[in-house]
Amino acid sequence: MHFTSEQRLDDGVLEREFTLGEIPGTLWTPGSATPAPLILMAHNNGLPKGESRLVARARQSAAYGYAVATIDAPGCGDRPRSAADEQARADLRRAMQAGEPVDEIFESFIGPLVEKAVPEWRTTLDALLSLPEIGGPVGYSGWTAVGIRLAVVEPRIAAAGFFAGGYVPRAQREEARQVTIPLLFLLQWDDEGNPRQRALDLFDAFGTKEKTMHANLGGHTGTPWFEVEDGGRFFGRHLK
Numbered sequence: 001m002h003f004t005s006e007q008r009l010d011d012g013v014l015e016r017e018f019t020l021g022e023i024p025g026t027l028w029t030p031g032s033a034t035p036a037p038l039i040l041m042a043h044n045n046g047l048p049k050g051e052s053r054l055v056a057r058a059r060q061s062a063a064y065g066y067a068v069a070t071i072d073a074p075g076c077g078d079r080p081r082s083a084a085d086e087q088a089r090a091d092l093r094r095a096m097q098a099g100e101p102v103d104e105i106f107e108s109f110i111g112p113l114v115e116k117a118v119p120e121w122r123t124t125l126d127a128l129l130s131l132p133e134i135g136g137p138v139g140y141s142g143w144t145a146v147g148i149r150l151a152v153v154e155p156r157i158a159a160a161g162f163f164a165g166g167y168v169p170r171a172q173r174e175e176a177r178q179v180t181i182p183l184l185f186l187l188q189w190d191d192e193g194n195p196r197q198r199a200l201d202l203f204d205a206f207g208t209k210e211k212t213m214h215a216n217l218g219g220h221t222g223t224p225w226f227e228v229e230d231g232g233r234f235f236g237r238h239l240k
Contacts (some may be wrong), residue, residue, distance in 0.1 A: 001020045002019050005017045012063075013062040023124060027069045030062050035135025036066055037065075038066065038067045038068075038137075038139070039068045039140070040121060041054060041057065041069065041140075041141045042071075042117075044142065044165050047076065049072045049077055057141070061141075061228070061232065066239070069128055073120070075113065092109075106169075107169055110145060111171060114146055121154075122150075125156065129156075137238075138158055139158060139159045142161070142163055143166055145166060145167070145168045148168070149172060159183070159237075160181055162183065162184070162185050163223070164187040164191070164194065173202060176205040176207070177207045182210040182237075184214065185199075185212065186223060187203075188220055189217050190218055191220045194220070212234075214227060
């Protein structure tokens, strides 16, 4: 892991950009000297790590005393996209504008993206846990499809908060039955791009005995800010 820049923010949080091979990422660590528990934070469907909503959540979580890390998924942010990725995204835009079904298009590029992203997250986790300022345990917050796979294959993930707004491939909907860690599931009741019943069915499928759903009125990007605070309490129960 190679740190390429750093800045101390007003709240004492240290923000550092890093690269790990071809993986670009950002790490926020609290001002305290004690090794901090870690939250891996991913944006739904691979939006850039610098997206403002993700950065705001990450900084707030770091101010609560967590180390927080995010990375750009393959083909996302500044990472190059393949011709197949570009075509899939163009097909998706066309279908959405025409009001046509989009599930199969999502499946064609979100499924492979999960397969590529999860090994990179595990590699990043290895590197992060070698840093003296990070002590674990580890939580996960954000992109549901990647989070499901990580929760199944990565025993170091102790708790997870999932956002119901991103497309979840069929493979991860089946894997949800194998998720056994404590779970907080956030649902926007009026999400214009994600069928409510599908999210409710996914919540029902999770195998964990400790799962909570918070549902709020509003569209895809309308998750209330107080859910960040509630997420802090959730992770406080399981990571501290």
